Amino acid sequence: MKHYEYISPCHFGMEALLKREITDLGYEITKVEDGKVSYTGPVDACARANMFLRTTERVLLKVGSFTAETFDELFENTKKIPWEEYIPKEGKFWVAKANSVNSKLFSPSDIQSIMKKAIVERLKLKYKLEWFQESEDSYPIRVTILKDEVTVSIDTSGESLHRRGYRKLTSKAPITETLAAALIMLTPWNKDRILVDPFCGSGTIPIEAAMIGAKIAPGIKRTFLAQNWVNIFPGSIWEKAREEALDIQLSNVEMNIQGYDLDGEIIKAARQNARLAQVDHLIHFQQKPVSELSSNKRYGFIITNPPYGERLEEQNAMPELYREIGKVFSSLDTWSYYIITAFEDAQKYLGRKADKNRKIYNGMMKTYYYQYMGPKPPKR
Template sequence: MSQYEFLAPCHFGLESVLKKEVMDLGYEIKQVEDGRVIFSGDETAFARANIFLRTTERILLKVGKFKAESFDELFEKTKDLPWENYIPKDGKFWVAKATSIKSKVFSPSDIQSIMKKAIVERLKQVYKLDWFPEDGEEYPIRVTFMKDEITIGIDTSGESLHKRGYRKLASKAPITETLAAALIMLTPWREDRILLDPFCGSGTIPIEAAMLGANIAPGINRSFLAENWSLAPKKVWYQAIEEANDVRKKDVQMTIQGYDLDGDIIKAARQNAALAEVDGYIHFQQRPLSELSHSKKYGFIITNPPYGERLEEREALPALYKEIGRVYANLDSWSMFLITSYEDAVKYIGRKEDKNRKIYNGMIKTYFYQFMGPRPPKKNIVLPGEE
């Protein structure tokens, strides 16, 4: 069985979460870089990585990596790559995205045009064709220049993997599904513990938690570009779906709650949860932060409160974060995890965080503050004959 290298991009600061996910799938980590994990796998990885990984934005099939300091060098080295190993005669191919950081070759549109010409020249020689119909499967190419070194991959996913298929309705500033999943995975939360999101919006954090707790594969209800590629036979997709159905927990019990001030967005959250097939695990309710309380101990708050990106919203943040601190103080055995770009959050919460992790949410630098509550007491195990 052939071996391939894959590139899995992620939010800056979450590489360790994605690395663990890839290793748990049984694939070998080749390299971890800022914002991506590179791993190797056989043909099953086309399907399993796309269907099972929760924290990557897409899976790219790595074609090559080289240094280029001029457009001529870019053309020749692109042409030298074995494109025929990936793109068939009728394949539709184009450079869908090019980014350049701290490199001499910096124009994205020129990079796209020159690389397309180089690939065409290569395939002309190999396939003995002067013209390509490009009416077959799609092979969008993505390239990244960093300090004159270019990494080239073909997108196997299509739409970004954060689009699980369940979020038809979204709140004004939603957190992505991939980021929500990663934040939950950074906490000690497990399905037997209470989880509460007091700023749930359209329900992304509660829904991702429920999917994680029930071990529902995030990509089980969507399609992918590589499904019809000859590199990834149909059988590997069928096997991955069968595996996803086998590992799903059917009888799990969870207590997950989502609150929001907006009644319409709570209705949207319920609809999204139903589409994700986790509505039975989550209780959504229209409720203000000031009424947040819980009779049970050792729960988790995992939330994405307002960032205050607009000036008028920012003026309201001190009072909001003071209120977060007040309600959390009344949940004395709970742990709280919140992501925000508001640098004074801890000052107004009124308690020093136990951990703080910097994560880039797009171009916004955010802080994932972690306030740890006490561990619950260990349950007494009753041995047979000791009842």
Template structure:
């Protein structure tokens, strides 16, 4: 079967998590750049990457890469690519996004227009026609320019992969599903350990943790644009991949995952979201302030996205809030705590320097993933831990 270069974007700073996911799926990585990883895979890999990868925003099929400093070079470079190998005569194609960083060509609308014209010219020659109905499947194109190097790709996913399909109601400052999954996977948490999110909002951290624990593939209950690409991907491959995901499910597990929030309505929304995700039986949601955070067991994890105070009137309340977080954490003997926040004084107000601090861009917002490590639990007899 033909192999492709597949590029998968992720949040800046979380490339290592996505790399591990790709290796675990059994694919060979060819390139790692800021905010994206490229690997080699066949048509089945397109299905499996869309359905199984938890930390990428989409799966892009790379058509080509070349240098362009002028619009003429861009036109000729696009025209030289073998578009007929990807887009059938009745395919609908357009440039859905063009981005340019540190490049001489920087106008997205001009780049989009020239790329479309060059594609039309190439396909006119190959299909011996002057008119394309574009009545078939959709083949959206994405163009990335970095230091005058053009990467050209087809988007196989359609809607962003963070849209798992379970979240209809969200809280004021939601964290995306892909970022939540990546942050959980960055910690040593596993399904045998307690996890509490005291600012759970619409439930994203607890739900993603429960999906990881139950081995629920994040994309198994949604559709993808490339399902219509029967010229490249036999439809049976999608069915086979969903069957593979079904066989891996383990919803009979016993876990201790909890989510708290002070807003009763948001807690109700979180329960509804968990139900849609198929993990409502694995999570205990409760209306409770962070000041009441306690747990009798040791070696648990707090993983949370507390308020950042993005609005001016909320900023004044942050020192007191983070002091309360610190007090609650000190009561939890031997626990670990992981917080993502843009609030730079968090460690000072919490009253403890983090063991690790990772800078992560949440969209355009610079945030910090503060990591406060508790001790490892004692080894159980008979384990090789």
């Protein structure tokens, strides 16, 4: 069976987690870099990676790599790639995104334009055509240039994989589904332990936790761009990936997952999102301030994304809010707490130094994932 190389980008700081996910799917890692992991696998790896990877933003099919310090070199090396193996006569193709870091070629628009011309020239020769209608399936091309090393790929996912298909309504500062899943997977939480998000917003962390606990594949409710690329990927691989996802799903699982927020309207949105994800029966949502959070359960988990004070008018309220969160900590002394925030003084007002502190980039925003480990429950 033919093997391809794939590239999956992720949030900076989450590479080891994504590497583990890919390895668990059975694929060989070829490279781990800042914000992305490369791996090899057969044709069905494209479908399975799109269906099952929780922490990547997309699955890219690598088609070539080379060194280029001039636009002539970029043109000639792009033209050498066997584009006819990937793009059919009627395919729509364009360089959708170009990134350049520490390279002599640094203008994204010029890189995109020159590469498009090179691909057209290659396909003119191969298809004996002077004009391409580009009227059928889309093949968006992505290029990254790092220290003059060019990597060229085609995006198989289409819409970013954080768009699971369930989140129709969001709060003011939503956390992406991929990041929410990663935050949960960085903890020892499992479906048998209580989990609470006291700042749940539109419900992303509780919903992702319920999906992880019930083994619901993140891509089960959506489609992917490469499903139409029958010239590369047979339609059967997508059907098999969906069948595999349905086979491993747990239908009669029970979990204790709770989501709270001050905003009653956003709680309604969270319930609606949970219904669309088909996990509403596994989550209890309620309008409640963090100051009223209490539980008689022991050894629970809090995983949450509280306000950071990113707006100037909110910054003065942050010390009191984080003091309040610290009080909840002290009242639930056997629990574990995991808080992602960009508020620099969080530990000071929480009243306790984190056991672990992980730096994560949420988009371009530097955030900290403060991890407070509670005691392990006694063995049954």
